[in-house]
Amino acid sequence: METKIVEDIVIVGAGIAGLATSLGLHRLGIPSLVLESSDTLRVTGFALTTWKNAWRALDALAVGDILRHKHLLLNGNVTTSLITGQQTSITSFEGTSKHGPCEVRCVRRQLMLEALANELPSGTIRYLSKVVAIEEFGFYKIIHLADGTTIKTKVLIGCDGVNSLVAKWLGFKQASFVGRYATRGYSESKSTHGFEPSFMQYFGKGFRAGAIPCDDRGVYWFFTWTPTSQDKEAEENPAKLKQYVLNKLQKMPSDVRSFIEETDINSFLSSPLRYRHPWELMFGNISKGNVCVAGDAFHPIGGCCALEDGIVLARCLAEAFSKEPMRDIKVMDEEEKANELYKKIEGSLKKYANVRRWRSIDLVASSYMVGSIQQSESKLATFLRDNILAGFLASLLLKKSNYDCGKLNSS
Template identity: 55%
Template sequence: MRTEMAEDMVIIGAGIAGLTTALGLHRMGLRSLVLESSDSLRVTGFALVLWTNAWKALDALGIGDFLREQHVLLDRLVFTSTISGLATSQLPLRADSKHESREVRSVKRNALVEALAKDLPRGTIRFSSKVVSIEEADNLKLLHLADGSILKTKVLIGCDGLNSVVAKWLGLEKPVSSGRWAIRGYAEYLGGHGLEPNFLQFFGNGSRCGLMPCDEKTVYWFFTRTPSAKYKEIEENPAMMKQFVLSNLGNVPEALVNAIESSDFGSIVASPLKFRKPWNVLWGEITKGNVCVAGDALHPMTPDIGQGGCAALEDGVVLARCLAEALLKEPGRESNSGVEDKEDEFNRIKMGLEKFAKERRWRSFELISTAYVVGSMQQSEGKVIGFLRDNLLSSLLSGLLLKKASYDCGKLNIS
C-alpha cells in the first residue's frame, strides 16, 4: 500500500536556490518542505564568488553578517594576460567614484549552505527523497518519490539543478554544453597564505584561471579551457588534472602555481560548463499554474561573470516575496486558505509565480548571455580578439561585471 502525504509548498532540491527560497518563506511566516535526494546537505565545489547583489540578498534573509565574519573582503579585481604576464586592467571592488558600497568575497560553499539551513525549522529538509515523476490532480501536484510514496502539494518549486525534473515537466530544453570544462580546487595553509585580498584573473592561449583568498588560511582557484581528447581522458584522475593545469598556466605568478601544487588531490574537481539557451528562458515556460523553477533549474550559466550562485540567492528572495504577497493578507499573517475557495487560492498562487517569472525572466536572460560572451572573449585564441581583449576590452569587461552585480533583489516584505 503506497503512502500519501500532503504539504502546502514543496521545494525540490536543497541547494542554494532551494534553501534560500525556504528560508525566505520562513521569514515571511510561510512553511515549506524541501526534498533532497542526497542523504545530507549538498556541497558541490569548494567556493564561489559572491558579489554585491548576493550580499543584498543575504542581508534580506538575515544571515549576511554571519557569513561576513568568516570571509575576507576583496579589495581589487586584477586582469592579467598569461601571454605577457602583465596586468591589463584593475578594478577597485570596495567603492566606486560615487562612493557607492561594493562587496565581493569568496565564500566557502559549505558555509553558505549551512548558514541558509541553520535557521530553518526542524523537519523542513527531508533527505533521501528523490522525485521521479510529477502528476496533476485538479489543482494539486502529485510527486512520486523513489521510495514509492506520493506527496500532494499546492505549490511546487523546482530548484533541482541542471537535470531538473521540474524543468523537464515544464517543457524547458536541456542545458547545452559550452564546449569548455572547469577544474577547481583549494589549498589550505595552516600558517596563513599571506596573500593580499585580491581577486586575480588570468587569461590567454585559450585558458582562463583565477585565484582568491576565502579567509586567512584558505585560497580558492579555478581553471577553464576547451578540452582536448587528452583532457577527457584525465577528468577522473586528480593527479593528472593537477599536472594538466600546471602545464597550461602560461605566464602567471608563483602564488597561483603554489596554490595548485599545494592542493590535495581530494580537493580538485572537474566538470563540463553548461548553460541554458538564453532564448529558452525568455520565451519558454518557467512557470505553469502552481509550478515554477529557480536557480540552476531556471538559468544554468557558465561561471565567467561569477553570477550563478548570486542569481540563485536573488531568485529565492524574489520568489519568497512574490508567494507571500499572493498568499498573505498582511505581513506576518497566515493565509486563510483553509476557508477560501480552492480555485481562488490556486489563482493567487499562479499570479504570485507569474510575477516571479516576470521579474526574473529578463534578468536570467541577461546573465546567461553576458557570461557566455565574456567567457568566449576571455578564452579566445584568436590574435585579433586577443589583442582587443588585452588592450581595449578589459575595462569594458570590468564594467560589465560591476553592472550585473549592482542589481538589488529587494527586501522580504509585502508592498
C-alpha cells in the first residue's frame, strides 16, 4: 500500500554531505528527513585525511572534539620516490609555512558518520529508502521510493553520491572517469605500530601510494594507479589486485608494506576515480528552483569539501526558513504563501550555489592537475615531480585546505 509523507526538507543520501547538512539544519532549529537506500550507514573508503577546512566545519557542527580524541594529530607530510628511494620533500603541519598551523588527522569514515548521525534526532534518517523517481507538483517535489512510498517536500537536496539521481534530474551528466583507479584499505596491528604521526606518501612510475596512522594501532593506506589493458583482470580479481599492489610497492619500507600485506583480501576492490569538468560546474545547475546537490553528487572531490557544502547549505537554507514573518502574510491565501516561501527557498539555494561554485571549480582543477603530475609515466614529468615540484605539490595541499566555510550562525 502506498504511503504519503509531507516534509519541509528531504536530503537524499546519508553520507558525509547529507549528514552534515542535516545536522547543520538541526543546529539551527530546522528539521529534515534523510533518505538512505541501504539498511545502515554505508562505509566505503575506510578513512579520510581530514584537513584544516574540514575541522572548521566539524567544529561548526559541534562534533570536532568527539573525533579529535580518537585520532592522532599528524605532524607533517613525508614524500618518497620509490624510483630513487630518496625522500623528495618534508612538509610540516605545525605552523612553519606561510599558511600557519594545519590540523590534519586521518579519521575513520565510520566514526565520522556515526558522530554526525548520533547528534541527529531519532527518526531523522529513514533507511531502506531508495529514490527511484522525482516529479514536479506545483511548488513541491514528489519523491517516489522503491517501496511505493511517496514524499512531498518543499526542498530536495541530492547528497546521493557520484551516480546521483538528483544531479541527473538537474541536468548533470555522469561524472567523467579520470583515467585512474584507487584501492584503499585499513589494518590494525596487535600492538602499537610505532610510526611517527605523519602522512607517508610514495610515488612510482604511474602510481601513488600512501600510509597514514589513524591512531596508535590502525593504519589507513591507499594506492592509486593507471591501468593498462594487461591490468584489466587485476581490477576484478581481489587476489590478483592485492598481488599487483604489493608487486608495485616492493621498494616501500617493509614495516609500512606489512600493513597492506595483512589487509583482508576482500578489501582489495578497485574503484574508478571520477570528476566533473570545471565547465560543467561553471555552467551547470547546482540548484534549480527548490532542488540542489552537495557532496559527491555535486563534485566528487572528497569528504572535506562535502563538510564545507553542508555548513554553507544549512546556513543558506536557514534564511529561507527563518521565523521572520513574510510580507503581507495576513492578506495572502495559501497559494500565495507557498509561492513566497518557494521564492525564498530558490534564492537561498542560488546563494549556496554561487558560494560553492568557484570553490569547487578551484579544487577540481587543482586536484586534476596534481593527480596528473603525481601519477604520470612520462620520464620528464617524473623527474620534475621528484626533483622540482615535490615541495610545491605538498604545500598546495596546505594552501587549498586553509579555507573557512564559516559558522552556522553567520549571515
